[in-house]
Amino acid sequence: MAMVTEMGANRTYLAAGEPGQLQVQRWHHSDITTDHQGYMLKQLDDQRRQELFCDCNVLVDGQLFKAHRNVLFGSSGYFRMLLSHGAGDNTEPVNASFDVFSPDTFTVILDFIYSGQLDLSSHNVIEVMSAASYLQMNNVISYCKDFIKSSLEISAKEDDVRYLSLSENSYTQGAGDDNTDPQSVGSVSPPSALWTHDSSRPQSSRYLAKDPDLKAAVLKQELGSPQSSQQHSPEVEILPDIEPLQFSEPQMQRRRRWGARRRSHGNRSSTNEDLAIQEARSQTAQKANELYATLPTIVGVMGLFNKDPNPSMRFKCPFCTHTVKRKADLKRHLRCHTGERPYPCQACNKRFTRLEHLRSHFETIHQARKLVCRKCKRQVTELSGRVVCDGSRSYRMCTECIQETGCENLPMDGLDEANEEPALLLGVDGEEEDGHAQRSWLVTDNDDLAEDSGADLIIQEVDDSDEQL
DNA sequence: CTGGGGAAGGGGCCC
DNA sequence: GGGGCCCCTTCCCCA
Numbered sequence: 001m002a003m004v005t006e007m008g009a010n011r012t013y014l015a016a017g018e019p020g021q022l023q024v025q026r027w028h029h030s031d032i033t034t035d036h037q038g039y040m041l042k043q044l045d046d047q048r049r050q051e052l053f054c055d056c057n058v059l060v061d062g063q064l065f066k067a068h069r070n071v072l073f074g075s076s077g078y079f080r081m082l083l084s085h086g087a088g089d090n091t092e093p094v095n096a097s098f099d100v101f102s103p104d105t106f107t108v109i110l111d112f113i114y115s116g117q118l119d120l121s122s123h124n125v126i127e128v129m130s131a132a133s134y135l136q137m138n139n140v141i142s143y144c145k146d147f148i149k150s151s152l153e154i155s156a157k158e159d160d161v162r163y164l165s166l167s168e169n170s171y172t173q174g175a176g177d178d179n180t181d182p183q184s185v186g187s188v189s190p191p192s193a194l195w196t197h198d199s200s201r202p203q204s205s206r207y208l209a210k211d212p213d214l215k216a217a218v219l220k221q222e223l224g225s226p227q228s229s230q231q232h233s234p235e236v237e238i239l240p241d242i243e244p245l246q247f248s249e250p251q252m253q254r255r256r257r258w259g260a261r262r263r264s265h266g267n268r269s270s271t272n273e274d275l276a277i278q279e280a281r282s283q284t285a286q287k288a289n290e291l292y293a294t295l296p297t298i299v300g301v302m303g304l305f306n307k308d309p310n311p312s313m314r315f316k317c318p319f320c321t322h323t324v325k326r327k328a329d330l331k332r333h334l335r336c337h338t339g340e341r342p343y344p345c346q347a348c349n350k351r352f353t354r355l356e357h358l359r360s361h362f363e364t365i366h367q368a369r370k371l372v373c374r375k376c377k378r379q380v381t382e383l384s385g386r387v388v389c390d391g392s393r394s395y396r397m398c399t400e401c402i403q404e405t406g407c408e409n410l411p412m413d414g415l416d417e418a419n420e421e422p423a424l425l426l427g428v429d430g431e432e433e434d435g436h437a438q439r440s441w442l443v444t445d446n447d448d449l450a451e452d453s454g455a456d457l458i459i460q461e462v463d464d465s466d467e468q469l
Numbered sequence: 470c471t472g473g474g475g476a477a478g479g480g481g482c483c484c
Numbered sequence: 485g486g487g488g489c490c491c492c493t494t495c496c497c498c499a
Contacts, residue, residue: 322480328485329480336479350477356488357478364476 044071045114056083056094058110063103065110069094075113077136101131112140120147130318145319148337365393375401 047053047068054066056079072079082096098106105127112118118140120128125144132140315330316323319337324330332354335341341351343358347366352358373380374388374395385398 324480325482326485329482331485333479353478355486359488361477 041114041116044068048110048114054093056096058106059095059097060101060103060106061098063106065103065106067110067113071113075137077138078134080136098134101127101134105131109135109137109140118143120144126318130316133316133318133321148319367394372396373398373401375404 048066048071051066054068056067056069056072058065058067058072069079069083073083074080079096083094105124108119108124108128109131118128120143125147129141129144129148132138132144315325315327317330317333317337319334322333324333335353341353343352343355344350345352345358345362345366347362350361352361372378373385374397376398378398380396380398385396386402388395388397388402
C-alpha cells in the first residue's frame, strides 16, 4: 500500500494494490472535514433549540435547559464525570441542577458548546469564567483569560523580549518621546490569542481562536454568515464592549524604567507619553475595580478542593483554578491577574504587589542590608566592609575587595546616606534619581544604614488614578 | 549553551 | 482583614 500526501493540496489518499488492479482510495480534504463538522454542529444546535432528541435536563437557578448528553459529555469535564456515572442507563433523561451561576451565564456556555461562539463582555466574563471553571471547560477558561488579558492588556512575560525591542527602538532613537506611539507599543499581542482589527467595523476587535477543533466547529457558521466573504480563516468572534488598553502594567514599568534611564541621560520630557501612561494606569485601576466589584458574588464556593476530605468554604479565583481559605488571600492572589502593583519603590520606581516585597526589595537593593561582601561572599562587619553604591543599587563589600576593584579610588563625597535617603525616596520627579545615578560606585562610610530598621523606607500606597509619574 | 546565584513573585499560615 | 514571616518556585543575569 502506498500513501501519497500532497501537502500543497492538503489532501491525503491511500492507494491499495498494484497498478491495473482495483484501487481503494480514501481521501481526506480539510475543507470537507470542517464543512461536515460545522454542519453537524449546526444540526445539533437546531435540534437543541427545537428540543429534539434532548436527553439531558439542566436546571439553572430555576430555568430549564435541554441539551444532548453526548454534546455535554464531549464539552465539559463536569458533565463527563456526571454522565459517566450513569453510563449504563441511557434510556432515562439525565437531570442536573446548578445554582452557582445564573441562567444567562449558562446560556452563554451552552451557546458556545453548540456553536463555538462565545458571547463575552466585560459584564459577564468573570461569571462565565467561573462557570467554565466549575464545569471544567478549560478552553472557555482560556478564552476568558485571553479576553480579560486583552481588555486589561495584562501582558504575559512572553511579551518581554518583543516589548523591550520596541522600547529599545523607541527610546534609543534620540527623540524617542515624541516618536513613541502608544498604539504601536500597545499592539503587542497576548500570548495565546490573536487580535486583529476589522476595518469594516471600527472600534471592534476580533478574537481568533487557536483551537483547531473550535475553528472547525465554527467554520460552517462563518461560511454561512454575510461576513464570511471577507474572512480568510474560521474565527471565533467576541465583541468586547470595552476597548483594549494601550499599556499593561509590566509594560508601563518598563516604559518608566526606560524613561528614567533617558532622564538620567539628560533627555527629559514629560508630555504626551506621561499623560498616556497616566491615562492607561487610571484605566487599569478602573478595570481592576470593576472586576473586584463582581467578585463577592462568585468567589465563595463550598466544595471539595484539592481532594480535601473535609468540605470547607474556600474562595476560588475566577481567573484560574486556585482556591484559598481566606478572602484576603484571594484578594492578594488576584493582583497577579489584575496587574495591580500598589506599592512603588520611590528609589527606582519599580512597583510591587505586596508591601513585604517592596520592603525586601528596598532593603536588598537600596539599603545593602545583607552583611555579606558582594564580591567574595564573606561576612562583612561594619569595620571590615563598606556600602558601595552602583546607580540606585547598594552593596556591601569588604575592604579587601574594595581595594581590588579600585572602588576606593572613586571620589567619596562624604554623603550622609541616612539623611539623603528619605529625600531620595520622597522625590517623584526623577531629580534625586538623576543625582543618584551619576554617583556610580561610590563608597559611603555610613554604617548605620544597614542596621537602620527600615526607617528610611517611605512607603506610599499610591492611588493609580492620580499618580504622578 | 549551561549552571549558579540573586531577585522577584506567589502561597500558606500565624499574629 | 491586614501585616508579616517563611518557604518555595521562577526568572534573569552573568561567568
